[in-house]
Amino acid sequence: MQKCSYLGLVTETLRDRKKRQTRQALVRATLRLAAEKGLDHVTVEEISTxxxxxxxxxxxYFQGKDEAVASSDPEAGPRLRDRIRNQPAQHTPFEALKKALLDEVADELTEDRDLWLLRKQVIGQHPELLAKVFASGELAERHLVAAIAERSGLAETDTYPMMLTAATGAAFRVAMARWACVERPLGELLGEALDVxxxxxxxxxxxxxx
Amino acid sequence: MQKCSYLGLVTETLRDRKKRQTRQALVRATLRLAAEKGLDHVTVEEISTxxxxxxxxxxxYFQGKDEAVASSDPEAGPRLRDRIRNQPAQHTPFEALKKALLDEVADELTEDRDLWLLRKQVIGQHPELLAKVFASGELAERHLVAAIAERSGLAETDTYPMMLTAATGAAFRVAMARWACVERPLGELLGEALDVxxxxxxxxxxxxxx
DNA sequence: TGCAAACTTGCACGTCGTGCAGAAATGCTC
DNA sequence: GAGCATTTCTGCACGACGTGCAAGTTTGCA
Known part of the structure; x- marks a missing residue:
């Protein structure tokens, strides 16, 4: 898909940019309308218009409205995987994952703050979506499992990498659930959940x- | 809903029995057809027929095919909660939950072995369903959170009860994912995941x- | 400039999921 | 067991969903 690259720095073609724009426009429209009228009372036609x-x-772009609310970024998986790989070698897999995740969330929050606030609102209205978010594998579990397995010297099919990844996803879910109710920063809640x-x-x- | 009861032992009316039968027939039909042709190639009409x-x-009974595959038992939540309450008082919340869950799975497996085998088959074909299972809250998280909070002396809104419950759900998911691939008993895999x-x-x- | 590949669009079609209202089954009382 | 209240089942209608397909449009690249 990417043909032009230089030293790992990928030049984004016009086509790619437009795709990202369209995707983001759809996500934004979905979240805005859902926050306003409730996701159930928004049709795909409205969103598209x-x-x-x-x-x-x-x-x-999406299989349905749910997916548009959940999966904001298809590159989150690989990016998170790279973040883990870039953690200092003396970190345990857990520490590395924790740090990587907190960094990711922090960056993401400063980058697309408005989207996250909308998301918070929508999730507050539809708690059942939260579970679906992870159902569709937003965390791109496979990438994480692979990175953890790599770092821990275990196979991807071993219990530990899968369990650590799944539990981290659970922590993220808990953090978001609380975030939608409580007035506290997401990063803090996530850190707390991971500490527990x-x-x-x-x-x-x-x-x-x- | 239940009008007749005696010392906590609930007499099941004819109506209740028929409901359970219908529900089970639908679940069974869904699983059988899905295992045979793939869930996507089965229509609700076929299942109903x-x-x-x-x-x-x-x-x-169900909001869609997915739910029929996932939520086999609406009473699992309360039952699990009671199992937790019945664990010895000296057990930590974690131990109590672990024991309760393993017991539940063991009982469930001997009770409806055929259903679980079908489920295993269907999940093997549709791994994405696994996440949806927990998305629809099969574990009846609220009951669990309440029971854990009770036992640990914390509020239901505290991190620990929510995190323990969510992580246990994650363990269950991991166990089932592996169960669908590996030739090992579910209880064993679940115990392993919980130990990790x-x-x-x-x-x-x-x-x-x- | 021109060709190939990727993306968008409209259309058709079958399925999904729900509100509604009447029919049927069940529970309960007398 | 007759009668009434409650619950469940059923058929119908309708809008929304989600996908295959083929044609139109845009972008990449030589």
């Missing part, structure tokens, strides 16, 4: 975790 | 977890 493309094109996880769940945390 | 009810009735979780994910398990 708002984004200035045909209905058919919407379905070229890393402490092992065997013992009840004595201190807060409120 | 196979289960000997009208199409409309199918939608009285309970050990804390900070350290890579030295031994197996293969």
């Amino acid at each position: 708002a984004a200035d493309v045909s209905t058919r094109t919407f379905f070229n 996880l890393g402490a092992g769940l065997s013992e009840v945390p004595t201190q807060g975790g409120s | 196979a289960a000997d009810v009208s199409t409309r009735t199918f939608f009285n 979780l309970g050990a804390g994910l900070s350290e890579v398990p030295t031994q197996g977890g293969s």
Whole structure:
């Protein structure tokens, strides 16, 4: 797909840029309309009109409304994988994943703050979507499993890499669920959830975790 | 809904029994046909015909085919909650949850072995369904969160109960994903996943977890 | 400039999922 | 067991969903 590259720096063609723009326009339109009227009362036709493309094109990008709300970025998986690889070698897989995820969230939040705020609003209205988000594999679990397996010297089919990845996804879900209700920054909530996880769940945390 | 009961032992009325039968017939038909032809190539009409009810009735029980595959038992949530409550008081919340879940799975497997085998087959063909299973909240997370909160003396909105529940759901998902591929009993895989979780994910398990 | 590849669009078609209202089955009381 | 309230089933209608297909348009590249 990418033909032009130089030292890992990929030049984005006009076509690629337009695709990203269309995708983002669709996501934005979906979130805006859903936040306004509730996702169920928005038709794909409305969304497409708002984004200035045909209905058919919407379905070229997403399988349905749900997916437009959830999967904002198809490159998140590979990017996260690279973030993990770039963590210092002395970090345990868990530390590396935690750091990578927090960095990713921080960057993402400063980059597309408006989108995330809309998302927060929509999720507040439709908690069941949260689960679907991860259902469609937003975290691109395979990339993560691969990166963790690599770093831990285990196979991708071993329990540990899969479990760490899945549990991290769970932490993310918990963080977002709380984020939609509480007035606290997402990064903080995510860090807290991951800490509870890393402490092992065997013992009840004595201190807060409120 | 239940009018007749005696000392907590609920007498099931004819109506209730028929509902359960219809529900089970629909689930069974869905799984059988899906295992045979692939879920996408089965229509609700086929399923309904196979289960000997009208199409409309199918939608009285489930929102769609996915749900019929996933949510086998609406009472699993409360039942699991009670199992947790019945665990010895000296158990930590994690231990209690683990024991309760393993018991539940064991009972469920001996009870409806054929259904689970079909499920295994269908999930093997449609891994994306696995995530949707938990998306629709099969584990009835709220009941679990409540039970854990109760046992740990924390609020339902605290991080720990939510995180423990979500992580357990993740463990279950991992176990099922592996179960669909590997030739090992589900209970064993689930126990393994939970152990990895309970050990804390900070350290890579030295031994197996293969 | 011109060709190939990728993207968009409209159309058709079958399926999905729900509201509604009447028919049928069940529970309960007398 | 007769009668009434409640619950469940069913058929119908209707709008929305999601995809295959073929033609039109845009972009990449030589």
